[in-house]
Amino acid sequence: MEFLKRCPSCGKRFVVKVDREVLVDKEEDTVKRVRDLAMPRAIAGGGSFMPVAALTFEIPIERDTFEVSYECKHCHHQWKETLVVVKKEGAKGKPTSITRA
Numbered sequence: 807m808e809f810l811k812r813c814p815s816c817g818k819r820f821v822v823k824v825d826r827e828v829l830v831d832k833e834e835d836t837v838k839r840v841r842d843l844a845m846p847r848a849i850a851g852g853g854s855f856m857p858v859a860a861l862t863f864e865i866p867i868e869r870d871t872f873e874v875s876y877e878c879k880h881c882h883h884q885w886k887e888t889l890v891v892v893k894k895e896g897a898k899g900k901p902t903s904i905t906r907a
């Protein structure tokens with residue numbers, strides 16, 4: 807695998823190859839999403855929409871941490887970088903909490 811990267815040692819581009827990519831950490835986490843629930847004001851007695859409640863969803867995500875080793879083909883400088891990839895899942899399921907507006 808080759809990368810269009812800049813070597814931190816000699817500063818040349820297009821001369822970097824990825825040596826290896828190692829999964830060092832896998833983390834499961836959740837992120838919170840709040841969605842407003844609105845109701846037409848015509849029903850509530852008005853013109854537009856009126857928020858009636860806020861729904862809170864907890865979305866499970868996966869956070870993968872990779873350690874990527876690079877080697878410059880030009881000067882053979884070697885270095886490592888940490889790459890974090892977040893995989894998100896859709897906001898499905900039931901809300902975990904409902905707050906009335």
Ligand SMILES: [Zn+2]
Nearest residue numbers: 813816878881
């Ligand atoms: Zn270099």
